[in-house]
Every structure is written in structure tokens, then in C-alpha cells.
Amino acid sequence: xxxxxxxxSLRRGDRWILNDINWQIEKxxxxxxxxxxxxxxxxxxxxxxxxxxxxxxxxNVLNMQFGKTYLAERxxxxxxxxxxxxxxxxxxxxxxxxxxxxxxxxxxxxxxKPTEAMREQAISLLEDLGCIEYANRNYETLxxxxxxxxxxxxxxxxxxxxxxxxxxxxxxxxxxxEKLLESIEALAQKPDAPTMIFVTHHVEEILxxxxxxxxxxxxxxxxxxDTNEMMNSETLTEFFGLPVQVSWNNDRPFLSKxxxxxxxxxx
Numbered sequence: 001x002x003x004x005x006x007x008x009s010l011r012r013g014d015r016w017i018l019n020d021i022n023w024q025i026e027k028x029x030x031x032x033x034x035x036x037x038x039x040x041x042x043x044x045x046x047x048x049x050x051x052x053x054x055x056x057x058x059x060n061v062l063n064m065q066f067g068k069t070y071l072a073e074r075x076x077x078x079x080x081x082x083x084x085x086x087x088x089x090x091x092x093x094x095x096x097x098x099x100x101x102x103x104x105x106x107x108x109x110x111x112x113k114p115t116e117a118m119r120e121q122a123i124s125l126l127e128d129l130g131c132i133e134y135a136n137r138n139y140e141t142l143x144x145x146x147x148x149x150x151x152x153x154x155x156x157x158x159x160x161x162x163x164x165x166x167x168x169x170x171x172x173x174x175x176x177x178e179k180l181l182e183s184i185e186a187l188a189q190k191p192d193a194p195t196m197i198f199v200t201h202h203v204e205e206i207l208x209x210x211x212x213x214x215x216x217x218x219x220x221x222x223x224x225x226d227t228n229e230m231m232n233s234e235t236l237t238e239f240f241g242l243p244v245q246v247s248w249n250n251d252r253p254f255l256s257k258x259x260x261x262x263x264x265x266x267x
Contacts (some may be wrong), residue, residue, distance in 0.1 A: 001024070001025075001026065001027070001063065002024075002025045002026065002027050002029070002061070002062060002161065002162055003023060003024065003029070003058050003061055004023075004024050004056065004058075004060040005021050005022060005023040005024075005047075005058075005060075006022060006057055006058045006059075006061055007020050007022060007056070007057040007058070008020070008021040008022075008047065008054045008056070008057035008058070009054060009055050009056050009057055010043060010047070010052070010054055010055050010219075011019070011055040011063055011139075013028060015035075015247065016055075016219070016231040016236060017040060017043060017219050018040050018043055018044070018047075018054075018219045018220075019219065019220045020057070020221075021044065021057070021220070021221055021223065022053070022221060023214055023224065025179065025196055025212075026195075027161075027199075028177060028195060029195055029211070029212055030188050030192065030195065030197075030198070030209050030210045030211065030212070031196070031197050031210060031212045031213065031214060032198050032199075032206050032210045032212070032213040032214070032217065032227065033197055033198070033199045033200075033213075033214050033216060034200060034213055034214070035167055035215065035216035035217060035251065036201050036204070036217070036240075037201060038068065039201075039215060039216045039217055039218060039219070040216055040218070040219040040220075041166075041199050041201075042150045042166075042217075045081075045083075045164060045166060045215070046189050047059060048079070048164065048197075049075070049076060049079060049164075050066065050075050050076070053066060054066070058088075061075060061079075061088075062075065062078050062079075062161050062162060064069075066160070066198075076106065077106055077158060078154030078158075078160055078161045078162065079160055079161070079162045079164060080103075080152075080156055080158065080160035080162070080163040080164065080194065081155060081162075081164050081166070082140065082148070082151045082152055082155050082164065082166060082168055083164075083166035084166070084170060086108075086151060087147055087148075088187050089108045089153060090108065090140075091108065091139075092140060094138070094139050094140065095124075095135070095136050095137055095138055095139060096126070096131060096134055096136070096137055096139055096142065096150045097122060097126070097135040098203065099139050099150050099151070099154055100122040100125060100126060100135075100150060100153045100154045101114045101119070101122050101157070102154060103127075103153070103154035103155060103156070103157030103158055103160060104118045104121075104122075104157045106223075107157060107238040112216070113127070118157070119123070119158060122153070122157060123135070124249060125153040125154055125156050126150075128186075128187075129149045129150075129152055129153050129183050129187075130149065130179075130183060131146060131149045131150055131153065134146060142251075143173045143176065144170075144172055144176065145172050145176035145177075145179065145180055148168050148169075148172075148180055149180065150185075152165070152168070152183070152187070154215070156183060156187075156194075159192055159194075160194050161195065162194055162195050162197070163193075163194040163195070163196045163197070164194065164196075164197045164199070165184065165197070165198050165199065166199045167199055167200055167201070168180060168184070168198075168237075169181070169200070169202070169205060173174070173225060181205065181207060184196075184198070184207065185207045185208070185209050188207070188209040189209060194220050196210075198210055203231065203236070203246070203253050203254065203255040204208050204252060204253065204254045206231065206252060206253055207252065208251040208252065210223065210227060211226065211227055211228075212224070212226065212227060213226075213227040213230055213231070214229060215230065215235075215239055217239060220228060222239055223235065223239070231246055231248075231253040232246055233245050233246045233258065236255065237258070242244060242257070242261065243257065243258035244256065244258050245257070245258040246248075
């Protein structure tokens with residue numbers, strides 16, 4: 001078991017911002033967490049990383065139960081986390097190779113001397129993710145797509161059991177987005193790949209390797225289960241609250257607005 005959330009709710013003041021979240025992920029499964037901005041995706045990620053704790057309910061991540069062990073540091077060592085928040089913390093002047101190496105120590109910045117084995121691992125990851133050619137370039141000079149590849153390599157340095165990609169394609173043009181998605185798909189297909197959670201609000205980013213999807217709406221689970229069963233016009237029309245049409249191309253769903261008369265939206 002990689003993740004188990006049972007009736008998890010989170011309260012801020014007098015408002016419940018997450019309500020009765022139930023989610024279970026088995027080892028080797030790759031999931032999409034799909035929801036519009038403000039749906040609560042970031043709140044769930046903060047819970048999984050033990051940056052905050054639920055008001056009620058139980059969370060077990062990588063066999064560590066919240067509230068029964070002091071788990072924050074141990075847990076984060078086993079989770080690879082790629083987000084815009086981490087990108088903003090990278091030290092000025094660090095090159096791509098140094099950023100990747102820092103992942104071995106779960107630090108922002110390289111403060112310890114890496115072993116030769118760590119260096120070889122970093123080189124291998126840079127090669128696998130197609131960014132070895134700019135390993136010696138300053139991180140700040142890289143394009144957004146190049147930075148995201150470097151951060152994924154950094155997250156993999158500690159050989160995590162769970163890899164969370166928080167909207168990794170934000171700010172990318174079409175070509176850069178597709179190249180990054182190709183790298184993510186290749187990574188997910190490896191036999192030793194960590195369990196992955198891909199967080200997005202774009203249906204077209206759901207790759208064939210993500211067989212499971214959780215739809216999150218207004219702090220609640222709208223639906224969860226097999227991606228192929230959920231990515232249809234009827235379900236997503238209800239989910240988004242407006243008529244949409246789902247079409248499939250190369251085993252990926254694509255969304256377009258449907259004719260108003262085709263689907264009736266309940267008020």
C-alpha cells in the first residue's frame with residue numbers, strides 16, 4: 001500500500017475545505033489527480049507530504065500512519081516531489097548537475113560532498129531525461145521545460161517510492177509540453193519506476209500510463225477509478241458543469257466544448 005486516506009477532512013476557521021476524502025493507491029499504480037484551480041489539489045499534496053495534518057480522518061503514506069509516528073522527515077525522504085514551489089527555491093548560481101546531486105541529500109543546494117556513485121547516478125538520470133547536454137549550465141538560464149526535467153531527475157536521486165508531479169507542464173508551450181510528457185511516459189514504463197501521481201487540470205495531459213484517475217471538485221472526491229471509464233463526455237460534463245465532448249487520440253483524451261442541446265446540465 002502506497003497511500004490510504006480514509007474520511008479525511010480539513011478545516012480552516014469555520015470552513016471545511018476538504019471533505020471526506022477517500023483514496024487508496026497500490027504499489028505500481030500511476031494516478032492522475034485532476035481538478036480545476038481551487039479544487040483542493042494543493043491541500044491534498046500538503047497532507048501527503050506532512051506539511052499539514054487533517055482535522056479528522058486517517059492518512060497512511062508508505063506504511064507510515066499520521067499521528068502515530070514522527071514521520072515528516074522520514075516520509076519526505078521517500079517521496080519525490082516536483083513543484084513550482086521547489087523551483088523557486090533553487091539557489092542562484094547552481095548548475096543543473098549540482099541541482100540533481102542535491103536530491104541525494106534532500107536539500108536545496110549542495111552542502112555535502114557527493115560520492116562517486118552519486119555522481120554516476122546523477123549523470124545517468126540526466127541522460128535518461130534528455131538533459132545531459134546542459135548539465136553544466138546555470139539552472140537560471142534554462143528554459144522552463146529544461147528546468148522541469150532537471151527537477152524530475154533531482155527527485156529521482158533518492159530513489160523514491162512515490163513520485164508526485166505537481167502540474168509539471170505549467171508555462172510550457174505545446175512542443176516543450178509534449179517532450180516533457182514523453183519523458184514522463186518513458187519513466188513510468190520502466191520496471192523500477194516509483195508509483196506516480198500526476199497533478200493537473202488539463203485532461204489532454206493524461207497519458208496512457210496513468211490508468212487511474214481521481215476527480216476532485218470543491219474539496220470533495222467527485223469520482224475515482226479507471227481512467228478509461230471516467231474520461232467520457234457525460235461524466236466530464238457533470239464534473240465541469242458545462243457541456244463538453246471527449247474524444248480520444250493516441251490513447252489520450254481531449255476535451256472540447258459540446259453543443260448546449262446535447263447535454264443537459266442540472267442546476
